[in-house]
Amino acid sequence: MRQYPIVFFFGMAVFFSCSNNNNAASTPVAGYDDNALTAVIADADSLKTFDFIAPVVEDIKTALRQPTPILLCRDSLNPQQKLAQIIALFDTVFTQSVREKDTKRPYRCEIFGVYPARESDMAYVKMPYQLQDCYRVEMYNYALNSTATAIADIKQQKVLANGYQLQAQPDIPLYLKNLATKIAVSSAEVQRAMGIKPEEKDALMASTKTSLNRSRCERSGHLCVAPTFVKNDKALWAIVDLTGFTLSGVRWTSTGATGPAPLVTERKLQDDKITACFCELETPLQKDGWKMEYMLTSSDGLRITNVSFNGKPVLQSAKLVDWHVSYSGTDGFGYSDAVGCPYFSQAAVIAFNPPAIRSLTENNRNAGFILEQSFRSEQWPSPCNYNYVQRYEFYKDGRFRVAAASLGRGCGNDGTYRPVFRIAFAAEQNNFAEWNGNGWNNWEREKWQQQMATTNYTPEGYEYKLTDNSGSGYYIEPGKGQFADGGRGDNAYVYTTINKPADEGESDMVTIGPCCNTDYHQGPEKFIEPVPEDIHNKKLVVWYVAQLKNDNTKGSEYCWAESVLENGVYVTKTYPGFCGPMFIPVK
């Protein structure tokens, strides 16, 4: 009998402790589905327009040459709507943002619609009016991604009220909807995904009145819509950029029986695709005798692993650990940025597009291939925003190069960029030597050295040599502006450390060093100091920290970017600053 109270209270304790935990301690989250994996982000290099776009572009250029550079509404308007449009065009408040303030160069602006005014449009109108005489005129500014509205009274022949909203887009006119659908059906990506070339009428969804889903191009700030094609129980969203008249990408969604369809936007398409395909999976690559895997990391950029050439192991791994950015005008001011995946990462500057593999040309001949990845701040090229490119070059003759570039813009023209590369060699026993002007001098211990104006190079331009016991290995040629990529020389710090099993940087690294040291204290020295170890016949890691000074001098820009107005919209002109060593096989 005495046991029962104990059992009772124990049971109650269990009950209350379970009920006090409202949820399990961790909740599993569904992984990326096939729709994310099969999404396609259109390759920026191949973003082409179509023949039927040419007359549209001509109309835009004609409008930009007018004193009031505004494209008139292309949907059919009745005489009252046309009059309201004219009244709005003569209103200086309505048209105050059609030109760039300082330069007076025209923005691309277009009247999207002229609609009978609603009572709700008249909330701020103080003067008397008759609602049936009033029309709402909506104008979109493609350059600023903004909307201006005017309430025009055709009887009083004046504008009664104005409105203006940044990052807002009006309802899209019919002719643009039709154009978006035409772009979608003409795009190879849509045709591949559908398995056929769909007809424009196929964009009509039976259950809705519209063929278009609203979408957003958050990163480009462009006007985007998504013609959607239904196939069985899925819908293919084709995100069409109506500012650039191109396709941004495609993605399938499941047409569920209940609930609204999830919105597919430019950012979501990019982030989901990149995360699902490149942040969670190693991708094998075999080409031109080279074999490797690559993956986007949380904070170390694009990492390559198990690199071999013609069956011989070359690298255990290579990656870009940090970008240190300092500004000489302000002591201690700068950023130490990690680059990496867009979601769930420790990256401050993230990947927007998947890694790209491109042909490598040297002396007008195909010499191998490039594996390249870019990382961007969302508001680049605005000040204090960044764009970095990471590049691996693999040559058919066995050379390879680990490179990177800054495309600006940064917080000023007094910036110095210091990318930190970590290159871990595969051989178990290596030796490291520097050229002293007459011969090769072995480094006995872990060490660092800076590339200076007085540095010695072999006649071929090599500064270091890393070889195994059989004598094979690589010469290391630092950048001196000789790689025909606009580089101006690396002024690099080179460090050599032992590749230890106790992970001195092999897995994803948190920020290795601060932004603003101007000496060798860039992070890798942690693995050398206080007591450098013997590196004779050891598995080695080479760290390479280039130093790129930016420049915004007209005609001589470097590590820089700027927005220029072209045909009424802003396009970005970039001046990349490339750096990084070449590795040449020792023969």
Place this chain on the structure above:
Amino acid sequence: MRPDVYTGKIIASMRNLLSVFYLCLLLASCSQSGKAVYSDNNCKLVPPFVGRLGFDKRKSYFSTSEKKIMGLVLLEATDPQNEQAGATKKYQDSSWKKAGWLAPIQLDNRGNIFTAPAPFINVLNNPAADQNTIYKIDGETGTMSPFLRLPPADSATDQNAYGIIGMVYLCSSGSLYVSTIAGSNRRYEKGCIYQVNSVTGKIENRLTGMDVLGMGIAYTSGERRLYFGKARTSDVYSIALTEKGSFTGKPQPEFSLSGLGARGDDKVRRIKTDKNGNLLVYGMEFNFNLVAPSEKQETVYQFAYNAEKKQWTLVD
């Protein structure tokens, strides 16, 4: 019928009626005692040390988002009505930067300040070991010291640098609600909201298995509720709080910021209430990374409660 029997029956009926009446009274009083007394939950006291430092208490405020100053900063606004006018004075105690970059700030009704570290652009000054530590700045002395270390994540991850990410203070019970997302990764949501006694530092309650970003407290239809936004989606939930501030019942969905505003996928950074009882929901971009936009990307959404439909609707 005999009059005495009839009278007895009447008396019995009246006794039954009275019993029913008293029962109703009892039930009514029970339901009324479950209703929370309305409060604007605004009890924060300017710390006494502010005045002693020569700052004007009416114009002074604390910030953890000064881009070139790590830690907590005390500022005196040039014009409190105009954020663009900047500050005339700045002060930072040496202890206020020892925990690295900080994020949430809450003041209690005694002038103490609670805050927590959160990385800014990188983790160089924010070691993972301290990501779940609440710090307190004493209202009298102005010195910052660790107040409470919440339980650490069960495992480290390189997919998420954040720990404590949101805080809100309940005046009526002196409870500090702290949300942490430490240890959460792409596959698992390991976040938790803790109810912490702001005097003793004792954890009194917790809501686990959810990554929550921003929170706020509102009194709606006689209920005291904690509103919170998920860190992975734009959805906002709420859960009822007892008089002592404990969670009661299950979280319920309230509304979503999905599709709203310039970005369309804002997460809730914090929630306040205005004098009309509307919710002011501050939305921003958040993707479990260390992206720090050069221009603040935040939108304030106003939601009003429709008592008839029992739902929140977007006003602005």
